[in-house]
Amino acid sequence: MKVSLVVTVLNEEKEIERFLDSVVGQSLKPDEVIVVDGGSTDWTLKKLIRKDLNLRVLVEAGANRSQGRNRGIELAKNQIIAVTDCGCVLDKNWLWEITRPFEDEKVAVVAGYYLPLAKNIFQKCVAPYFCVMPKEIKERKRKDNFEFLPSSRSFAFRKSVWQKVGGYPETMNFCEDLAFDQMIKKAGFKFYFAPKAIVYWPQRNNLKSVFRQFFNYATGDGQVFFSPYQTHTLKISLVYARYFLALVLVLLALKFAPLWGLLVVGFLAYIFWAVAKNYRHVNNLKALFWLPVLQFTSDFGVMLGTIKGILQTGGLG
Numbered sequence: 113m114k115v116s117l118v119v120t121v122l123n124e125e126k127e128i129e130r131f132l133d134s135v136v137g138q139s140l141k142p143d144e145v146i147v148v149d150g151g152s153t154d155w156t157l158k159k160l161i162r163k164d165l166n167l168r169v170l171v172e173a174g175a176n177r178s179q180g181r182n183r184g185i186e187l188a189k190n191q192i193i194a195v196t197d198c199g200c201v202l203d204k205n206w207l208w209e210i211t212r213p214f215e216d217e218k219v220a221v222v223a224g225y226y227l228p229l230a231k232n233i234f235q236k237c238v239a240p241y242f243c244v245m246p247k248e249i250k251e252r253k254r255k256d257n258f259e260f261l262p263s264s265r266s267f268a269f270r271k272s273v274w275q276k277v278g279g280y281p282e283t284m285n286f287c288e289d290l291a292f293d294q295m296i297k298k299a300g301f302k303f304y305f306a307p308k309a310i311v312y313w314p315q316r317n318n319l320k321s322v323f324r325q326f327f328n329y330a331t332g333d334g335q336v337f338f339s340p341y342q343t344h345t346l347k348i349s350l351v352y353a354r355y356f357l358a359l360v361l362v363l364l365a366l367k368f369a370p371l372w373g374l375l376v377v378g379f380l381a382y383i384f385w386a387v388a389k390n391y392r393h394v395n396n397l398k399a400l401f402w403l404p405v406l407q408f409t410s411d412f413g414v415m416l417g418t419i420k421g422i423l424q425t426g427g428l429g
Contacts, residue, residue: 113192113211115194115207115268116188117145118188119145119148119184120147120148120149121148124154124198127199129159138204141207144168147167148183151173157171176282176285178283178284178288181264181279182279191272192214192268194267195267195269196266196311200226200266200313205308209308211268213306220270220272220273222269225305226243226265226312233396240394247392247393261303262289263290273296286331287331287333287336291341322406322413323412326413327414329417330415330416332421333414334418336421348418355415383407386403386404387399390403
């Protein structure tokens with residue numbers, strides 16, 4: 113069984129060598145590695161000159177993630193396609209674990225797993241907002257309808273699946289993998305979950321970059337907000353709803369002073385909820401500060417990013 117590994121990059125000079133080293137260290141080597149560069153202006157391309165990998169580099173200046181992945185998959189010589197992100201580090205058995213299920217001809221799509229790389233308390237607090245944590249996986253697996261939709265940082269599929277659904281949605285640069293998942297699901301394919309196919313994902317290390325990450329992901333969600341390929345529309349709607357309710361209460365409190373007490377109680381309850389839902393993943397007193405801060409950062413990043421996405425053309429009607 114031959115495997116093509118497809119990766120997109122853009123100005124990744126700080127991360128590319130660590131990533132490629134983790135590819136070289138795989139217990140099962142990919143038969144080819146296709147790297148699609150979106151027009152890097154740093155030293156990324158020079159660092160892609162490697163003799164220890166069967167590496168093919170394609171430069172598609174201006175291409176977004178979806179376009180880059182589609183070009184790489186189109187060029188792939190093999191029928192088993194593995195996809196990951198350059199910013200991650202692959203566990204040494206990742207490729208073996210994520211491709212082994214294809215020995216069963218009935219398996220068409222494999223969802224790998226990913227774990228956060230966090231060096232400090234701030235990053236540990238960030239992780240539950242972007243990762244499906246191990247404790248959550250255990251809880252979900254107890255349910256009869258368990259399904260894990262993959263991120264393209266840990267994903268593999270038969271090329272025929274990609275061809276049938278028309279590839280990644282090329283109008284999308286963020287959350288394109290979740291839309292791609294929905295396209296695959298609606299085409300009738302089932303996802304095989306490979307929990308040991310792990311990649312390690314470094315978390316953002318400051319509030320500004322975290323806000324940008326929330327904003328960018330929400331932009332992608334906004335692009336498919338009204339389409340059949342949305343996954344977060346209800347959750348996003350609830351974010352807007354609670355701030356709309358808070359605004360209504362503030363306006364009413366200007367006339368009915370006792371409502372200020374209700375607002376204070378609601379605010380404190382919201383902070384408590386922000387801590388309670390994720391503190392178990394951190395278990396550090398500093399999280400009592402960072403978790404509420406990240407919750408409000410998430411809320412405003414999501415609301416603003418969604419508006420931007422809705423105003424753009426998602427192309428997924």
